[in-house]
Amino acid sequence: MNNHKRVQDRETPQRFDIRWSFLPKQPLSYKILGVERDLEGAEFHGAHPFLVWAVDPFNRWVSGIPLTSACTATGEEKWGVWKHTWARIFVDNKPNMCDVAQLRLCDRQRISKKICRLGDFDIQQVSLKLRGTLGLL
Numbered sequence: 001m002n003n004h005k006r007v008q009d010r011e012t013p014q015r016f017d018i019r020w021s022f023l024p025k026q027p028l029s030y031k032i033l034g035v036e037r038d039l040e041g042a043e044f045h046g047a048h049p050f051l052v053w054a055v056d057p058f059n060r061w062v063s064g065i066p067l068t069s070a071c072t073a074t075g076e077e078k079w080g081v082w083k084h085t086w087a088r089i090f091v092d093n094k095p096n097m098c099d100v101a102q103l104r105l106c107d108r109q110r111i112s113k114k115i116c117r118l119g120d121f122d123i124q125q126v127s128l129k130l131r132g133t134l135g136l137l
Helices: 120-133
Strands: 017-023 029-032 035-038 046-055 061-069 086-091 094-099 104-107 111-117
Touching (some): 017 104
Antiparallel strands (some): 017 046, 046 061
16 A cells, blocks of 8 residues: 555545655654653555545535554454544445544645546445534434
């Protein structure tokens, strides 16, 4: 997955496209007793499939959700317990995990080649999880 080349696609991303993204590492930290510590592994970064949720009218910004595989290389589940913000979706007939709590706004230059379009059933699953997480039910 990380071998994907960063090539800008001239085609404008559309809502519900799954595209490659190149997300920057976000500096996250926390304080305990006045000592600041870095938090690793809390946000997706690097090359990931990305579910496009919205594109601004001038094609400068894209909001969406990075995806990760739901299974290991041997086909086993990665997680024993699913969080309420996670939705299982299928990208090219492979199970993926979409954590709607990871909704991001990123510049268009970080979005690349189209992989596929999200299916109707998966669109409903992600929409429901996102509305529930944002308190819009």
